[in-house]
Amino acid sequence: xxxxxLARSSPLxxxxxxxxxxxxxKPFSCCSISNSPISINPxxxxxxxxxxxxxxxxxxxxxxxxAKSIASSVKSSFTDSDNGPNSNDLHRELNWLIxxxxxxxxxxxxxxxxxxxxxLRLRAxxxxxxxxxxxxxxxxxxFQYVVGCEHxxxxxxxxxxxxxxxxxxxxxxxxxxxxxxxxNEDLKEGLWVDLxxxxxxxxxxxxxILGDFGRVIATDLSHVAVQVASFNVNxxxxxxxxxxxxxxxxxxxxxxxxxxxxxxxxxPYIPSGHVSGLQAEVGRHEPILALDGGEDGMADLLHLCxxxxxxxxxxxxxxxxxxxxxxxxxxVDHMETIHNGSFHNLEIIPDFAGIQRFVTGIRS
Amino acid sequence: xSSNILRRAYKLSSSILYRYQPISTFxxxxxxxxxxxxxxxxxxxxxxxxxxxxxxxxxNFSFGSSLNNTRLLFSTQAAVExxxxxGLTVDGIVANQWTILDENESDWKxxxxxxxxxxxLIKKRLQWKKLKVRLEMLSYxxxxxxxxxxxxxxxxxxxxHGSLMGKMKEVNGLEQGLLEHIDMIKLAxxxxxxxxxxxxxxxxxxxxxxLKEKELEALLAGEHDSCSCYIEVQAGxxxxxxxxxxxxxxxxxKMWAQRRGYGVTVVDExxxxxxxxxxxxxxxxGEYAYGYAKAEVGAHRLxxxxxxxxxxxxxxxxxxxxVTPILGDGSHHVQINESDLRIERYRSGGAGGQxxxxxxxxxxxxxxxxxxxxxxxxxxxxxxxxxxxxxxLQSRLDQREMVRQAQMNAQYTQSLTDNSWGNQIRSYVxxxxxxxxxxxxxxxxxxxxxxxxxxxDDFILSFLTESMDKENDEV
Ligand SMILES: C[S@@+](CC[C@H](N)C(=O)[O-])C[C@H]1O[C@@H](n2cnc3c(N)ncnc32)[C@H](O)[C@@H]1O
Numbered sequence: 088x089x090x091x092x093l094a095r096s097s098p099l100x101x102x103x104x105x106x107x108x109x110x111x112x113k114p115f116s117c118c119s120i121s122n123s124p125i126s127i128n129p130x131x132x133x134x135x136x137x138x139x140x141x142x143x144x145x146x147x148x149x150x151x152x153x154a155k156s157i158a159s160s161v162k163s164s165f166t167d168s169d170n171g172p173n174s175n176d177l178h179r180e181l182n183w184l185i186x187x188x189x190x191x192x193x194x195x196x197x198x199x200x201x202x203x204x205x206x207l208r209l210r211a212x213x214x215x216x217x218x219x220x221x222x223x224x225x226x227x228x229x230f231q232y233v234v235g236c237e238h239x240x241x242x243x244x245x246x247x248x249x250x251x252x253x254x255x256x257x258x259x260x261x262x263x264x265x266x267x268x269x270x271n272e273d274l275k276e277g278l279w280v281d282l283x284x285x286x287x288x289x290x291x292x293x294x295x296i297l298g299d300f301g302r303v304i305a306t307d308l309s310h311v312a313v314q315v316a317s318f319n320v321n322x323x324x325x326x327x328x329x330x331x332x333x334x335x336x337x338x339x340x341x342x343x344x345x346x347x348x349x350x351x352x353x354x355p356y357i358p359s360g361h362v363s364g365l366q367a368e369v370g371r372h373e374p375i376l377a378l379d380g381g382e383d384g385m386a387d388l389l390h391l392c393x394x395x396x397x398x399x400x401x402x403x404x405x406x407x408x409x410x411x412x413x414x415x416x417x418x419v420d421h422m423e424t425i426h427n428g429s430f431h432n433l434e435i436i437p438d439f440a441g442i443q444r445f446v447t448g449i450r451s
Numbered sequence: 452x453s454s455n456i457l458r459r460a461y462k463l464s465s466s467i468l469y470r471y472q473p474i475s476t477f478x479x480x481x482x483x484x485x486x487x488x489x490x491x492x493x494x495x496x497x498x499x500x501x502x503x504x505x506x507x508x509x510x511n512f513s514f515g516s517s518l519n520n521t522r523l524l525f526s527t528q529a530a531v532e533x534x535x536x537x538g539l540t541v542d543g544i545v546a547n548q549w550t551i552l553d554e555n556e557s558d559w560k561x562x563x564x565x566x567x568x569x570x571x572l573i574k575k576r577l578q579w580k581k582l583k584v585r586l587e588m589l590s591y592x593x594x595x596x597x598x599x600x601x602x603x604x605x606x607x608x609x610x611x612h613g614s615l616m617g618k619m620k621e622v623n624g625l626e627q628g629l630l631e632h633i634d635m636i637k638l639a640x641x642x643x644x645x646x647x648x649x650x651x652x653x654x655x656x657x658x659x660x661x662l663k664e665k666e667l668e669a670l671l672a673g674e675h676d677s678c679s680c681y682i683e684v685q686a687g688x689x690x691x692x693x694x695x696x697x698x699x700x701x702x703x704x705k706m707w708a709q710r711r712g713y714g715v716t717v718v719d720e721x722x723x724x725x726x727x728x729x730x731x732x733x734x735x736x737g738e739y740a741y742g743y744a745k746a747e748v749g750a751h752r753l754x755x756x757x758x759x760x761x762x763x764x765x766x767x768x769x770x771x772x773x774v775t776p777i778l779g780d781g782s783h784h785v786q787i788n789e790s791d792l793r794i795e796r797y798r799s800g801g802a803g804g805q806x807x808x809x810x811x812x813x814x815x816x817x818x819x820x821x822x823x824x825x826x827x828x829x830x831x832x833x834x835x836x837x838x839x840x841x842x843x844l845q846s847r848l849d850q851r852e853m854v855r856q857a858q859m860n861a862q863y864t865q866s867l868t869d870n871s872w873g874n875q876i877r878s879y880v881x882x883x884x885x886x887x888x889x890x891x892x893x894x895x896x897x898x899x900x901x902x903x904x905x906x907x908d909d910f911i912l913s914f915l916t917e918s919m920d921k922e923n924d925e926v
Contacts, residue, residue: 172809176811239832240835251805356804369806373808438803439814440803441795442802444804
C-alpha cells in the first residue's frame with residue numbers, strides 16, 4: 088500500500104510500523120479503491136506531445152488569421168454576460184496555444200510571408216487546431232483544457248476535464264506555507280496533507296519548499312483528480328515525496344491523528360445557489376464536485392476545520408482557501424467558539440485582488 | 452645576423468602583438484637586472500608567454516639599449532610615461548602632427564599618428580583622468596580590512612575595480628605596442644633590414660585598423676553599458692494618434708533589437724482602445740543592450756497627417772522613452788523590503804477564486820516609500836508575472852538610486868542616463884516632407900520608414916560619439 092512507501096522513505100514513520108499494521112487492518116471504504124490498478128490514463132498536454140504533424144507556413148498563418156478574427160469578434164460580449172474573457176485575453180491565449188502547438192514557435196516570427204512553403208512541425212494537426220480554437224470560442228471550453236495544462240507558480244500542471252484548473256489566487260497558499268516553515272524546522276521536515284488536491288498543484292508546490300524529510304499526502308475523492316495528480320507528481324519526479332490517495336477528506340488519513348505538521352485545502356466553497364450563474368468556462372466545463380460547497384458553501388470547510396483539530400499535532404499549521412470575507416469570518420468565529428482553545432494565531436489573509444481569501448492558524 | 456634572430460622573435464610575437472601585448476615581455480626575464488625600471492627596482496613583469504628560450508637568445512645579443520627604455524605602465528602609480536628608445540612618447544606623436552594619409556599608404560608616421568590619435572580618443576571616451584582617480588579610490592577601498600564585512604558592497608567594488616583595471620591595462624598595452632613597433636622600425640632601418648621594416652609597418656597598419664573598433668567599444672565603457680535593459684514607451688497626450696505613435700516607437704525598438712540579435716520579451720503592455728499603446732515595457736536581452744538603448748531616452752516627436760483624423764489635419768504627437776539597465780544579481784543598489792510593497796492583481800473583477808476562469812493574471816507592484824510601480828501581464832502564471840514585475844521594479848529602484856548617488860557625490864558615473872522624459876530628442880516628420888532628425892546631434896536621414904523599421908544604429912552611434920566626446924571635452 089502507498090503509505091508503506093511513504094513510511095519507509097521518511098524517518099518520521101520509522102517508529103510507526105505498528106501503527107501501520109493497524110491502518111492496514113482497518114476496513115477502508117474509499118481507500119480500497121485506489122488499490123486496484125486503474126486503466127484510464129490522463130491525457131498528455133499539448134506541449135508534451137511529439138511534433139509529429141506538419142503544416143506550411145501559409146496554412147498555419149491562414150489558421151492563425153482565422154483564429155485571430157473570431158477572437159476579435161468576441162469583443163467584450165463574454166465579459167459583459169458573465170465576466171468571461173475579452174478579445175484581448177483571447178489573443179494572448181492564441182499566442183500561448185501557438186507556443187504549445189509548435190515545435191519551434193520562434194519560426195513564426197523569423198520567417199516572413201515570402202517563405203510560404205516553409206514547413207513547420209506541429210504537436211497537433213491543423214484540423215485539430217481549428218477544432219480546439221472553435222471549442223475555445225464557441226463552447227467556451229477553458230483555455231487550460233484546450234492546451235491540457237495550466238501554468239501555476241513556476242510549474243506547468245497537466246489538467247483535463249474532470250479536474251479543477253488551479254487558480255492564480257491559490258498560488259498564495261504555497262507562499263503562506265513558505266512563511267511558516269521558514270522559522271520552523273519541525274514543520275519543514277514534517278508530514279503535510281493537501282485535501283482535495285485536484286491536479287496536485289498545491290501538494291507539488293509545497294513539497295518543493297519542504298526540507299529533505301518533508302512529505303505530503305494528497306487526497307481527493309475524484310478518480311480523475313487522483314489520476315491527474317499522480318501524473319503531475321510523477322512528471323516532477325516527486326513520487327517518493329508525495330503520496331496521492333483517493334478517498335473522502337480525512338478517510339485516507341486514519342492513523343495519522345495528531346501527527347500532521349501542516350494541513351492545507353482549497354475545498355469546494357461556492358454556495359449551491361451560485362453554481363448555475365457561473366462564468367461559462369467554469370459552470371459548463373469544470374467538475375461540480377470541485378465547486379459546490381453546499382447551501383452556504385461552508386459544508387466542506389467546516390468539516391475540514393473539525394478534522395484539522397483532530398489531525399494536526401500541537402504547533403501544526405493549517406491554511407484554507409475560502410470564497411471571501413464572509414466565509415473567512417465565519418470560520419474564524421467557528422474556531423474560536425466551537426474549538427475554543429484548539430487553535431491560535433488565527434489569521435485572515437487577502438489575495439492580490441484584495442479579497443479576504445485565506446484563513447490560517449496554528450493548532451494549540 | 453642579429454636582426455635575423457630578432458625577426459624570428461618578432462614574427463613569433465606578431466600574432467600576440469596583434470593583441471597589443473607589449474613585446475618587451477619577451478625580452479624581460481625576472482631575474483635579469485639589466486632590465487629594470489628607472490627607479491632601479493627590478494622589473495617584476497612576468498614573462499607571460501613562457502618563451503624563455505627566445506628571451507635568452509635575445510639576451511646574448513646585448514643591445515638592450517634600444518629597448519630597455521621602453522617602460523611598462525602597469526599600475527596607476529607608474530610615474531614614468533612610456534617612450535621609445537629615443538624618447539618619443541604617444542603624446543609626442545600627437546604633438547608632431549604627422550600627416551595622416553590613407554591607410555593604403557605604407558607610411559609608418561601616418562599610421563603612428565592615426566594610432567596615437569585613436570588612443571587619445573579612446574582615453575577621452577574612457578574619461579581617463581577620472582578613471583584613474585576612481586581606480587585609485589577603489590584600490591584604496593579594496594585594501595580596507597573591513598571591506599568584506601559588507602559582501603555585497605565589496606563585490607561591487609571589486610567588480611568595478613577589475614573592470615576599470617582591465618580598461619587601464621588595455622590602453623597601456625596599446626601605447627606600449629605602438630612605441631615598440633616604432634622602435635622596431637627604427638632598429639630595422641639601422642640594420643638595413645627591409646623585411647623587418649615592412650613587417651613592422653604592417654603591424655602598425657593592423658593596429659590602426661582594429662583601433663577603429665576599439666574607439667566604438669570605448670563609447671560603451673560605462674559601468675552598466677554591457678547589461679541587458681528594459682525599454683519603456685509611453686504615449687504622450689493626444690489620445691489615439693499619440694497612442695498609435697507610441698506603438699510605432701515600440702515596434703521600432705522591437706525590430707531594432709531583433710536586428711541586433713537581442714532577445715525581446717514584452718513584459719507589460721497597456722493597449723490603446725482603438726490603436727497603439729498607452730504604455731509598454733519590453734525586456735531586451737543581450738550584451739550592450741543598455742549601452743546602446745540608453746541613447747534613446749527622451750521624448751520622440753511625430754508630425755504627420757493623422758489617419759485617425761477624418762478632417763485629415765496634421766498632428767504632432769509625442770512618445771516618451773525610458774531605459775533602465777538590468778543589473779546582475781549581487782550588483783543591486785537597493786535592497787527591497789517585502790513590507791514596503793503593495794502587490795495587486797489588476798483587471799480582476801468579481802468574486803475570483805473558484806468562481807472565475809482566467810488566463811490573465813496581471814500583477815502590479817507598488818514600492819510604497821517611493822511610489823514607483825511595475826506591472827507585468829504577459830507571463831502565463833501570476834507567480835511569474837509577479838517575478839517579472841519585481842525585476843522591473845528592482846531595476847527602476849536601482850536606476851533611481853544610482854542617479855541619486857551620482858548627483859550627491861558628483862561621482863564618476865560614465866554615461867548614466869537619468870530617465871527624465873521631458874527633453875525632446877528626436878523628430879520624425881512624415882508630412883509635409885519626410886525626415887528624421889536627432890535634435891541633439893543634428894544627425895538626420897530622409898527615409899523615416901527605414902528608421903521606423905529599426906534602423907536606428909546611426910542615430911545611436913552619432914549621439915554616443917558626440918555626447919561623450921563633448922562631455923569629456925568639458926572635463
Ligand atoms: C476547488 S477544488 C481544489 C483542487 C486543487 N486543490 C486546487 O486548488 O486547484 C476542490 C477539490 O476537492 C475535491 N473534493 C470534493 N469533495 C471531496 C471529498 N469529499 N473528499 C475529498 N476531496 C473532495 C474535488 O474533487 C476537487 O478536486
